[in-house]
Amino acid sequence: MSENMNNEYEKIVFNTEDGDEEFFIIEQTMLGGVNYILVTDDLDGEDGDFLILKEIGTEKEMDDEFVSYDFVEDENELKSLISIFNELVDDFDLEV
Numbered sequence: 687m688s689e690n691m692n693n694e695y696e697k698i699v700f701n702t703e704d705g706d707e708e709f710f711i712i713e714q715t716m717l718g719g720v721n722y723i724l725v726t727d728d729l730d731g732e733d734g735d736f737l738i739l740k741e742i743g744t745e746k747e748m749d750d751e752f753v754s755y756d757f758v759e760d761e762n763e764l765k766s767l768i769s770i771f772n773e774l775v776d777d778f779d780l781e782v
Contacts, residue, residue: 713774724771
């Protein structure tokens with residue numbers, strides 16, 4: 687993959703129990719007033735994982751604002767979101 691392709695996608699860093707993990711934001715959408723993002727750790731799609739995360743809140747620390755996300759675990763919600771993201775993103779074909 688070219689470095690130029692990586693620059694097309696915004697990166698986001700998640701602070702996890704295992705340390706910081708970097709993902710690329712492929713797309714975002716809002717459903718029922720909730721913000722959702724589609725992220726991947728590998729833009730090539732061969733060995734990478736795709737995650738759909740929903741925003742659960744924001745925190746402000748001094749001049750920085752941090753957004754908290756959680757995994758979408760409800761199967762019906764996930765199926766609806768996959769359908770939406772498949773419409774929005776031409777390069778990926780997501781499945782449950």
